[in-house]
Amino acid sequence: MPKLVSLLLWTLGILLSMPVHALPAVALHYGAAAPLSDLKVFDIVVVEPDHGHDPLLHQRSDSQLYAYVSVAEVQPSRSYYQDIPAAWKLARNGDWQSDVLDQTPADWPEFFASRVVAPLWARGYRGFFLDTLDSYRLAAQFDEAAQQAGLVRVIETLHQRFPGIRLILNRGFEVVPRVRDKIEMVAAESLFRGWNANKKRYEEVPAASREWLLGQLQTIRQQQGLPVLVIDYVPPQDRALARATATQIQALGFIPWVSDSQLHTIGVGNIELLPRRVLVLYDGDETVSLNYTNAHRYLHMPLNHMGYIVEYADTKQPLPQGIYRDRYAGVATWFSGFVPAAKGKELSRWLLARASEGMPLALVDDFGFLPDRSWAEQLGLQVGNLGIEGRLQTVRQHPMMGFEIAPPVPGREYEPVRLVGKSAAQATPLLELQDQRGQRVVAGAIMPWGGFMLDPFVLVALPGTEQRRWVIDPFAFLTQALRLPPMPVPDVTTENGRRLLMAHIDGDGFPSRAEMAGNPLASEVLLKEVLQKYRIPHTMSVIEAETAPDGLYPQQSAQMEDIARRMFRLPHVEIASHSYSHPFLWNQEVKHGVFLEETQKDYHLELPGYTFSLEREIVGSVNYIQQRLAPAGKKVQIMLWTGDTAPSGEALAIAHRAGLLNMNGGDTFINRSQSSLTAVRSHGIQKDGYIQVFAPITNENIYTNLWQGPFYGFERAIETFEMTGQPRRIKAVDIYYHTYSASKRAGLEALHKVYRWALAQQLHPVFTSEYIRKVQDFYGYAVARDGQGWRVRGGDALRTLRLPANWGAPALAQSQHVAGYREGTEGTYLHLTGSSAHIQTLEKTAPPPPLRPFLYEANARLKKWQGNPQATQTAFTLQGHVPLQFSLGHSSHCQVRAGQRLLAPIRTTTTPAGANVQMFELTATHAELQIVCPSH
Template identity: 45%
Template sequence: MFANFIRLSLSLLTLLAPFGGWAQAPSVAFYYGAAWRPELAAFDIVVLEPAHGHDPQRLRAPGMEPFAYVSVGELPDSHPAAAQASAGCLSAVRNPHWGGRIWSHAEAACRGFWIEQVFTPLWQRGWRGFFLDTLDSFRLDPQLDPLQQQAGLVELIRAIKQRAPQARLMLNRGFELLPQVADAVELVAAESLLHRFDAARGAYGPTTEADQQWLLQQLRQVQQRHGKPVVVIDYVAPTERAQARELAARIEQLGFIPYVTDGLLQGVGVGRVESLPRTLLILLDRQRHPDLQTTPMLRWLDMPAQYLGYRTEVVSLQGPYPQEPLSGHVAGIIVWGQGAVNDPTGLQTFLRRARAQGLPILVLNDWAFDPRVLDPALRTVRIAAQTPLQHERLGVETRPPARLPGPVTGLAGPDLRRWAWAGPGTLVGTAPWGGFALQPALLDFVPGFKQMRWLVDPFALLTEALRLPPMPVPDVTTESGRRLLTIHIDGDGFVNRGEWPERPLAGEVLRRFIERHPWPHSMSLIEAELSPQGPYPETAEEAQRIARRLFELPWVEAATHTFSHPYRWQPLEQAARNDEDVTELNYNLIIPGYQFDLQREVEGSAAFIRRLLPPGKDVRLLFWSGDCNPSAAQIAHVRRAGLLNLNGGDTLKSQQCPSLTCVAPMGIVKDGQLQVYAPLANENLYTNLWTGPFWGYQRVIETLELTELPRRLKPASIYYHTYSASKPASLQALEKVYAWARTQPLHPQPVSAYVRKVEDFFEHFAVARLPDGRWLLKGRGDVRTVRLPTGSRPDWARSAGVAGYTDHPSGTYLHLAALPAQLALREATDADDMPYLISANAAIGQPQAVAGQRWRWTLQGHVPVEAEWHLPDGCRLHPATPATATSSAGRLVRVTSPHATVTLDIDCPRR
């Protein structure tokens, strides 16, 4: 029985092989939109338009290969290489629908253009798959000889494979070419088998019976004569999602790989899988709140949405509004009403279109539009001040007012499920079209503490109003069943003198401290503090010597905290752009003769720190400094430099600030660029901006506990500055925090691993339903945990890539041994007759067969391994690495080892 379980767990390994090793035909998607949609990651192959700047190396993930769209039969004027095109290769004829000029491949020089100017640059950017389109466009020009063009295209395809034998090619039709290039091609695609899009009229409709039969005959020949999988791309209107599912099922029944999408391929369609949308659009007033990072309502909404497994994208209430189809990647829309809307007609048109695509809408704070857009029977009603407020579901964090403090606008109409109401108007409720929560029944301001507190349960409101379906939630707080522990240090104060008789540098005190605590630490430095050219040249040599010794510790990874420690990132960049002298503005450390230069701050500081590192180590991270509020362009620069970015957020939930509004989201997306927030705030906010009490950071223990229960909202995070090692009181506070961590069942990891998990959550992780009801989980492999409702249990016989689970008040945390993974659930009352990991402070890998019924598991961590296993009767655990295994009550086996990596053999003879 156990062997059968392992066989099923290993079955997904075939998905990691090249196409020829697939156990079944892959799922394929086509998307020509400008912005990457993470929901696409559920597919095995995704065809993208490379002109939009997609980075294939960043998008590539286990079980997902990005393909570049290449129109080899036409060249649009906008193509980057159009200026290098020879006039002799271009026809005078243009495609009447898309405008590209027809290209002739009869001459070798014309084919050479495509190799040198198109394919080679794409290959250098990291593209390894190519979808060759418009292979028959030459037929639009009667002056071109069809046989010459076909021969030229054959030569082009062969030249591509000769230049790059590893290139993976998919043809769009090209039936006449296939007999001569079949050995170079992996898949063949064809459009409009059952349903088509008429680009000239912008209309959708079924294809004719004659066209269907002709194309079916061609596709059968591709399968039978050449053995190639066939992809069929059909088109339906974005409002017809149910029809898209029906067409995809019919195409699959015909034996082809389906993909059904909109006519411009701007949305996420339906294929062999259908991804669950994990994006929520938030409409708010960007004119009033141009800086997203300091926009309170975004912070309040983002954290609960992310806990539920959703990303958010911000759209300005003032427009422009998204024009692409939404139903494939957007789960719902949140409108934060505040003030007047410049274009109410445009907003209402957008919301009507969203409703036509089946998207629920949640209105918060106040109405920004006429509610009759959602339902013609709705109407707003004015409610007088002092009207009694009645409710069934308010008072989550503070008491609601007994009477309305002033006149407000409520909602009346049919089908409202009321949560709170006053007189004739409902203030909080849900409806078939979504829901709403209006002030003063949404949030309450606590004047003495200058805090906002929720009156409604934001998790319940989002779930019910937006009809969010149950799903395995990707979770970045946990791995192998234990809460993560990260420790990262901002380099400020490395050269401060410690308040001890010998007056050591704070960096040296910290080095001794970290030496006594062999957990993963992520240590950053400010170059200017350690450089002879900085403001402290007299301590530069000593500081660099200490830094070298610090980085020699194997559990310390390196990060940069920049060159000059900008205090205000965006104003500093703006001042430098205007050539202003910022010496007196307190925007960064004062360094004689230095003007802000982003490359000097990022690449320059990283290069300086690399000179302090032992062999085998590198700088992986940049920790934002000062206000931790970079622009999208600055974040993009850091990413291009090959560095992860972290800091900001300032989660400070405590007894003094007990609200969920004091918990920051895991990160924020600014114009498509992800800034990852520090999990918790640093000691600066517990010491009144380092004015005292200097023991104040020990209060982070409150935050650690309040973000663990009743929900695990954050990993355990210890985050401080080097100057905390300069005072006895602050150092003692650190000792107390570390002592608390030693008593907890935590999973220590470098903070870089956490940052990659957040990136995976935002950019890669996809959840899809398979036709047989199982869940498909795909991502880059950094998120290794999904959260399910408490008591959920995996069906081992129908799951793959699942290593175990553990229960917590937040839910059931499921451990993923590998991605892609497949998950089926069973009744919680059924007995667990398979061995599985309950929890560990190390990452679990895929099992490997050893011999007979014995399988080897690997646990790889950063500290001595601790693990708990469930073993059914008759199974035995044999540590292959020095370790101790002890059995306790029931079927629980505890494993401990002095090593950070442990291999275990589990033997389950046939019973």
């Protein structure tokens, strides 16, 4: 494709992805670890290329990385610094420790193009932010006209050498008229607020300097017709000032970017990224693995369900710095006691610093240290020596208390808290207690700085069981303590309005004999009675040591491998590995991926002569399956974790490098007899930057008391499916079990019952790999406020947003890349057509919009949704795994066609919001469809 055509198509993509009449959203981030997954919500992202970013990896049709390049200054750290002749150096910039370069030498433009830009062009950069254009003025003597002519030659040379190059100039106002056809934007710094590099402080720009700069910028925009980018600087913790400054800039018609002086945080532009990360602090000494900490078990799921990504910080390690509101919505802690004294001092100081910066805090269960008087008073608290007499009694409780069980009566060991100072007047007590003298204390409160709730009023353990119950509503508490705003929530449970259905099988028990006529292998029974019967997507795995000729069952290997090959040939079965030796513990003492010799026998199936290796377990088992069992052209896609399902970061890294998805763990096990959300886990967990994806629902081993009986226990998974679907749809329906379920008639009948229930529901069948990619997309999804609407960008796997219930229906005519919506119990499920969208909701007072057809629900993926502006014709394509079912809203006055065939609805209903909905069915799993409506 010609480069000019590519440029035009890219520009068209940017324009189509933006709200009508909007200028492009521009961000600058020069940090070494620039959060590109968040920054992709901006159309243009300027980065420091020496940090190693890959522009091709992050290139999208709606967002692209630009490289920062300095034209008239150079720092000694640049690779080309030593090759610059001394005669080309005009002066020294002491504020930034750089040399100022003369623009007049004849060889300078070619040097700049070849040594500075060409290597970046080869890496894939096509856009460049040209900085320091006016630095020649730092020299004691210079010929201004000659310097400007040199800058023009540099820009002309770049266009000659690199057709299609896109350039943003930082200042250089005098040369703009001479190169206006060669640049796409002009930038300037410090219109309202700036950074004094000499005095190392943020300052308001003097009025005279502002007026001069404003005149220059208005001239550029009005006379040259170019967009103007204004970059201002404010302290990174002052988000309100950044927002107010951006609003001032935007009101003048310029593109704003307001960030810190180093451009190391995500600032505020003409859109504002909504921070979706919550940092959770925990004490790593409390458990053997992050998977088992209370912080993870109980805080992670509610935050995930509300759309937030959880990152962890272990107080055994130095606490992280640079935690600002640009990316973090808040900080939460869950300690079950005190951390070591030295760490307690560091922790208390760290929390106080975050509170002083305006970062909301949610402190749960215990502070983690004994608060001293100064610390407590600064947060409006008084702790210890309160003079409490007698037993405490509850005198008032907030509605969020008593969520699953009533607050307990506090014992004598409980340390109450009193609210004091100005914060007391602004606080909302959640549980007020009173002693026999009438003195009031609290167990928790929503405070100006966040909120806290202390043990034993967070969870209650049921005597004689391992069950817990929430005393406090975790959704309400976290929302109010962390000041979480309503937002479109990326939702991994649903696509096109229907809850997802998946099935995956761990290979355990492949050699087991079924207690049935002829004593067949359980794997043979599974193949014939389940996989060949239920033609929905399945993920099947094997344990190499069980099926391989050199494994534990060499005499049965040929038969088992034949069964596995027949399973893997089925088109509705994808292939996974369940490891080589089925490790029982993944995250113990590890050195370079090999477990210590003296503890091997406790960790996996007993294989003579085998020394445990993570590479062998993961990569080796995949190679075995690929070479001996998988049909040609069908790849092993997934690693299903075994045993405790708590892989280390190193294990996750090995799977990632091998190109494998991964899943298992979590053990969501809510049912009628354990009816608490404390038994529902998160989407997954991050370790060392890698994501372990949890199975949505636990397997039959848990329902059958570790396969001790009752063997029909897995039928209770239906209860789990129902309770994770209402009143909150928290999980997909996941039929998850082991091969040995087919070894007993009761187990097999339980499977049939679960499958029959699932197939009777209106669900959306997907492969496990499709679900895993949705969870991965959840972690990389970017959501931003865009005027009165929202801009979202992610991967292409996650296509559903859940809108708050009080937002009502979306304004389809004003939204982009939205095919439709369906009401749910918690809000509205929005169906996106791709990896990005702009969403506008209907104003409560606005007149009803014209009715236009929309997709209400479908059991298949949208491969295309394309309509004309008048909404008289819409073409769309559905691709599913089972015969198609779909419903259309506001289509009763239209014709619906599959190819040339006119379709008749099988049913017509009315939604709670009053929309007329028609349901259609096809025997095909793929169809190209049209909606043709009369013109108005």
